[in-house]
Amino acid sequence: MLAVSVRAQGQEATANRTLLVKLVPQYVVVSGYWLEVEKSWKQHPRQSFIFTPQLYAGHVGQPDARTVPSITDSKETVRGAGAQLQHRLYLSATQATYPAGLYVSYGPNFQHFTVSGREIGWIEVQGPTGLPQYEYSEGPRSETINRYGATAQIGYQAPLHPGRVFLDLYAGIGYRESISRSDSKKIESQYRTGSSDYGHEGLYFPAGFKIGVALR
Template identity: 60%
Template sequence: MPATRAGHHCQWLLLPALLLGIAGGAQGQSAPPTRTLLLKAVPQYVVVSGYWLEAEQSWKQHPNQSFAVTAQAYAGPAGNPNGNILIDNPFSPDQNRQVRGAGLQVHHRLYLDPAFSTDYPSGWYVSYGPQFQHFALSYDGLGWEEVEGPNGAPVYELRNGRHTETINRYGGSVQLGYQAPLPPGPVFLDLYVGFGWRESQSRGDSWKTSSRYSSGSSNYGHEGFYFPAGIKIGVALR
């Protein structure tokens, strides 16, 4: 493993221990919330046909801690995140870009203020955890396709048609956020910002060495550092 990548993994291993130490210092002053199951929608991913739904469950033994599981589904137009998608021919841009996919994110959340002003967890928090995503993308346009040559050996031809690309992406992030109630009632906003790292693997029927969808951090095939940020709309169920 290269030294730089090993350094990244060591930092991820040390981070949970540091955050747990912070949580332990505040835990003794916490008042247990009466509503411990929260359901949230993450609307900003709709622009890339992504539909995220998060369920947060408080940890009864440690009321300033919780676990958040975010289910992700993608279905519809792929859009054009982060500008132009790489194309084989500038005179024949991709058309009818579609995406199907699914993902899962699991975060451990630590509330930094032990005094809950609502009957569910609220206030400043830090969360961290892994994420995995799978995308199946398709588009109309020019692309290199492998065909059988005259002597039976495979050759590549530039053809105009329907092409596909499959992307698997995994990584993790750390986020700082604020969960703010919207009185009256159990509805609230969850605002967050953070940083993370992710790896991406792609495979397509077009003869390319890199993903067509890696032009920026919002694109489906991006890898490396990224900075998640956004808003969630939630309701405390019970």
């Protein structure tokens, strides 16, 4: 225990770079762009606070192999934003000039999506006599999704020598709720086929890696 204490104190004394910025590349497959900012707590160097702004823009990704026959998948787009807040505690320390080593973290998150596309179904149109009639054709479809929840993670932040660049590996468990609203006549969200889909709710298991740099 004395050895662990000495090691931790040594890390606290040398961790003079307290602002870290990281990219989270795996969300690009669903047109998501995450940037994580970590700031150490001055009074407690082995603890830090993390803010992760999220932007979604582009074609709808389908990592869960979603297949909905009534939707023309190739024309779907997603726009959205989100944020995640976390408190992180380093359990072990490496001899780096910034926070590194084994850690646990936890915190809430919120996301907002608008998914637009073309849907095949019955659409009300004006007939030749001026009266409304229905025809089976393709028309626009839009669904708005709000999702919120929380996660707990364990990971390891490893320096890549030499320099300030590092790798952050993590895995964890989370829970989220999802509320959707659609202009389609379908009541159920069509974006809940798996944990990577935009409207998923319930338990999920976040895991992946981040590439970062210590700024100051």
